[in-house]
Amino acid sequence: MPSVTRRASRDADHREAVARQVTDAVERLLAEGSTYTSLGVQRIAAEAGIARSTFYLYFPDKVALLLRTTEIATEELFAAAEAWAREGFEDLAALERTVAELVAQQRAHAPLLAALTEVAGYEPEVAAFWRARVGRFVEVLRRRLAAGQKAGTVDRALDPTVTAAWMAWGAERLIAQHVAGDGGRGDARLARGLATAIWATLGRT
Numbered sequence: 001m002p003s004v005t006r007r008a009s010r011d012a013d014h015r016e017a018v019a020r021q022v023t024d025a026v027e028r029l030l031a032e033g034s035t036y037t038s039l040g041v042q043r044i045a046a047e048a049g050i051a052r053s054t055f056y057l058y059f060p061d062k063v064a065l066l067l068r069t070t071e072i073a074t075e076e077l078f079a080a081a082e083a084w085a086r087e088g089f090e091d092l093a094a095l096e097r098t099v100a101e102l103v104a105q106q107r108a109h110a111p112l113l114a115a116l117t118e119v120a121g122y123e124p125e126v127a128a129f130w131r132a133r134v135g136r137f138v139e140v141l142r143r144r145l146a147a148g149q150k151a152g153t154v155d156r157a158l159d160p161t162v163t164a165a166w167m168a169w170g171a172e173r174l175i176a177q178h179v180a181g182d183g184g185r186g187d188a189r190l191a192r193g194l195a196t197a198i199w200a201t202l203g204r205t
Contacts, residue, residue, distance in 0.1 A: 022048045023069040030111035077105035085140045096195035138168045155203030
């Protein structure tokens, strides 16, 4: 007989696979032009190839679904940003590559992230989720800035808390606005300009 541990692992894998089916379906529907508020559970379930009752086994409501979809969709975005914050403060070229990756990730998930912003305007739980997610990156930056100041590689006049928040939230908003209004031709310029601005803020030349 299969062990309890192995069975539990298979169940967890199955649950994750179904959850990703649903979240992928949401991104497809949003990319096709649907608004998140207009998407009904039945339509999402049909797009994901599951029963409506199955949907509710995984997501109690559409707010929970939006949070999970965003969490999955932004894994690579935050991984790239946090890797740079931990390892890439010494290289402007690495910073520019990181910003370019953030722009690409934002563009890839633009309809979903626009929906997140919309729903956050009237759903406190969604707004709190995104503040907390970006806030974790702000804390990574804050610690890295403080360490750089101690090492003499970051301008000591900077306030690490304020600077980290500016870098994270400023980049998040600027990239979102850029993606919403630019078809992609200006991505390289944005990456270069934002990287240079951050580099100068750190006191580099």
